Structures are given as C-alpha cells and as structure tokens.
Amino acid sequence: MLLISEDLDEVIELSDVVHVISIGRLSPGYRRGRKTVAELGAMMAGQGFDDAA
Amino acid sequence: MFRSRCAGARLWRFFGENGAGKTTLMNVLFGHYAADSGWIEMFGAPLPSGNPGAALARGVGMVHQHFTLAASLSVLDNIVLGTRSIWSPLSGRRAARRKVTALMADCGLRVDPEARIGNLTVGERQRVEILKALYRDARILILDEPTAVLTPQEAGVLFATLRRAVQRGLSVIFISHKLHEVTAICDRVVVLRHGRVAGEAEVAALDRHEIARMMVGAEIPAPVARPARPGRAAITLQGVSTADRGAVPGLRGVDLDLCAGQNTGLAGVTGNGQAALAGLLSGLNRPVEGRMTIHGEAPGDWTPRAAVAAGIARIPEDRHATGTVGDLDLTENAILERYTDAPISRMGWLDRKAARDWTRTIIETYDVRCPGPETPARLLSGGNMQKLILGCVLMTDPGVVLANQPVRARYRRADLCASPVAGRAGPGGRRCC
Numbered sequence: 001m002l003l004i005s006e007d008l009d010e011v012i013e014l015s016d017v018v019h020v021i022s023i024g025r026l027s028p029g030y031r032r033g034r035k036t037v038a039e040l041g042a043m044m045a046g047q048g049f050d051d052a053a
Numbered sequence: 054m055f056r057s058r059c060a061g062a063r064l065w066r067f068f069g070e071n072g073a074g075k076t077t078l079m080n081v082l083f084g085h086y087a088a089d090s091g092w093i094e095m096f097g098a099p100l101p102s103g104n105p106g107a108a109l110a111r112g113v114g115m116v117h118q119h120f121t122l123a124a125s126l127s128v129l130d131n132i133v134l135g136t137r138s139i140w141s142p143l144s145g146r147r148a149a150r151r152k153v154t155a156l157m158a159d160c161g162l163r164v165d166p167e168a169r170i171g172n173l174t175v176g177e178r179q180r181v182e183i184l185k186a187l188y189r190d191a192r193i194l195i196l197d198e199p200t201a202v203l204t205p206q207e208a209g210v211l212f213a214t215l216r217r218a219v220q221r222g223l224s225v226i227f228i229s230h231k232l233h234e235v236t237a238i239c240d241r242v243v244v245l246r247h248g249r250v251a252g253e254a255e256v257a258a259l260d261r262h263e264i265a266r267m268m269v270g271a272e273i274p275a276p277v278a279r280p281a282r283p284g285r286a287a288i289t290l291q292g293v294s295t296a297d298r299g300a301v302p303g304l305r306g307v308d309l310d311l312c313a314g315q316n317t318g319l320a321g322v323t324g325n326g327q328a329a330l331a332g333l334l335s336g337l338n339r340p341v342e343g344r345m346t347i348h349g350e351a352p353g354d355w356t357p358r359a360a361v362a363a364g365i366a367r368i369p370e371d372r373h374a375t376g377t378v379g380d381l382d383l384t385e386n387a388i389l390e391r392y393t394d395a396p397i398s399r400m401g402w403l404d405r406k407a408a409r410d411w412t413r414t415i416i417e418t419y420d421v422r423c424p425g426p427e428t429p430a431r432l433l434s435g436g437n438m439q440k441l442i443l444g445c446v447l448m449t450d451p452g453v454v455l456a457n458q459p460v461r462a463r464y465r466r467a468d469l470c471a472s473p474v475a476g477r478a479g480p481g482g483r484r485c486c
Binding site for chain 1: 297303310327453457458
C-alpha cells in the first residue's frame, strides 16, 4: 500500500517505509524508526534535498 | 431517535464513529434537513423544522466541514454577504468593517478584512467562517470536524479561541471523531452510535477508554504492528519526471520501489508532487523522463484501464469528485471497474443479480449503512461513502493500494488496519499495518 498523507503522525504510525516528497523530489525510503518526526518534518519543508536534483 | 439538551455556555462535543449520524444531526439542527419526526426546542421555544433562515435568526451558526466561502471576494464581503439588502448604500460597509474589526479583537480571530479568500490558508478560511457566524450574532456555534483541515499548531489556536468565546457566553457544539481532542477542550460529551445517543457525560468524569467503548459498543483492541516482510517490487520508478501542472510541480527524477507486503508512506505538504505521483500510478499520466516498471515490465499503453488490470486499486482523495458517481446507485458504483469481469460479465452480458450480490457482500462486510444496493451513492453519508469505496478497493484483492489522504477523508484507522485481507498478507500480498 502506498499511503499519501499530510499528517506526519499517521504516516509514521502506519508505514514500514517512509519517503518524503518536496517540490517533486523524493527522498530515499527510511525504515520505521530510522528518522524522528522532527527530522522528517524538516525534510517536508525542503531541507536535506540536493538542489541540483 | 435523538434526545439531548444543551444548557448554558458550554463547549459540547458530539462524538462518534464514521456514519454514526453526527453530521446528519447537525444538519437537522441547522435546518438543512427536516426531521422525519420529533421536534427541536431552542432557548425555550420550538424551532421550525427544515428552515435554515429560522435557525440563523435564532442564533445558530454553523461552520461546515467543506467551507462555503466565495473565493474571489474579500474576507469582509464574505462575512457580510447576505446580511444586507443589495439596495443599501455603500456607507454600510464602513460600519460593517468596524463591527468585524471589533469582533476580531474580541475573540482573537485575526484575518486581514480586505484579503481575498482565494489567497488565504485553510486555517484562515476557517477563521472567516467562524467570524461569519459570530457577525450574525450566533449564540450557538456548530463546528463540523473543524480540526480535520488544520495543522496541530492551528488546532491549538482554534481551541484557545473557542475557550475564550465560551467564557463570553457562546455555546459551542463541536463534531469530531478524534478522541484525544475531547479530553483537551470539552466540558461535556455526547457519544453517537448508529444514530442513537450511546452516552452522555461530563468530560471530567470520563476516561478515554470509556468514551471509546461508548463509540463502538465494545473495547477496541489496539492495532498490533507486525514486522513487515517485503516481497518483490510491484512498481519501480527510476529517474522518473512528469510534467508540471501550472504552479503544482510534477515529479523530478524520482526513484521509488513499491514492494508487495509492506506499507510505504509518503509524507509531504500537499502540492509538492503527490498528485503527480498518484496520477502516474493510476494511469492518468505518463513519465516524460525515466523508466517505470509494473510487476517487472515496462507497460505498453499506460491508461487507467491498464492500471486497474495491473491490480492497482485507489482510495482517492476526493470521494465525491473521483471516488464515486453520485447519480449511479451503489451496485453501479461497485462494478465500475469490473463489469467486464466474470462473474458480473457473462459472455458479454451484464449479470445484474451477480452485480447486486457482489455489492451486498461489500455492504455487509464493510458495514455500509444504506437502504440497499439500489440507493444512489450521493445519498450516503460521507462515512458510509468511504466504507463503500474501501470495500470496493479491498474486495477486488488488489496487488497495490494507492491511498491518497485517506485519513483526512476520515477513514477509520481501524478499517485501514483490520481489513479482511490483512490476515493473509505475506510476501505476495499487500499488508495493512
């Protein structure tokens, strides 16, 4: 199942692997527990993406 | 049957599962629907049935889940819309503006009165809806799932505002299905189940387990997360880009493996390419760059029909626009993607009995509350419409489920987790929780 959601808590609770999407770019998949809510939230705001991509 | 009383300036919470009757009850109260029997008494006098004008005049304000604002008008125009005769002189606008500004200062709901609605965030639009009700001197404010569209920070601000309004004498009826919000802000809670009052109590006297028990009529076992056993990649994307749509970006060089047997979550603020990805996977658009494989092969003609044939089922974001066809009945909706398959199609003919049986199975398995398979889909409440969509998706035993904003659309988490197929999910199947 691919779960698309704005609610980060829901995504984290229900997913085995989480990707973050920002301006059309997709992060690598992170297994459950590998990234904290704060880290994923920062990525949702565009941090950590390679701008050359 | 519904009997309840609302006294004094309090924060009330009507609370229940999807399809329990919360929104219906509020629509009766506001006069959108006429009650089949019984009566409503407000401030000691009976309220005419099915008359929103009368409800407004008596001080009932309602903030719908889907806002009713004119996007091309200013905040001020939206707030005063319908309160003045079209013949009234323009000078009335200055007085209206003064009243709105005073209201904003009073209740702490700040929005630029001259801003255009179309340029506001969802949270700001909700403030305008509340101001609209207060401008009409609402004494009872009904909010239908107000936090569904807000970030947690915005919800916190809303709660503080409502608390302040209640201290000034406003009664607030708050419709929700989120348990943790009840204990946070409400004084009294009424729990609805299957259209009946399942319980009613002071929030202080309850704990969350008791409320949950009232909601579903039994203890809910907590969903248990089992370790995933990911199988083969069902869909892979390598360096895939799609075209931009106006200001909404397409995908830019995306790599993704969607494996069978595991849940893949996509976190992101709406408008960052989710729609492009969902459209790509459901056959609505194609990569302009990069490579996509479905079950290991590059698809030839990539269309929605090809996506359905490849076992990709969708829970769409907008259940009215793309999830169901309102004027078709439940059977027609249920077979939309499979009317060419056996047993519904027999030698090229539609077997209506098989179609109805299939629909009845969905209705029973997923507890879709409706008069029967012949009901037009538009007559279902939101919650029941979702159960129908979920049933259609999961009963076809799809290889991949694409769930776009299912929680915002208020699918119960329990339904997503405890689907009948979850039990036999392994490396070959999909997996829910």
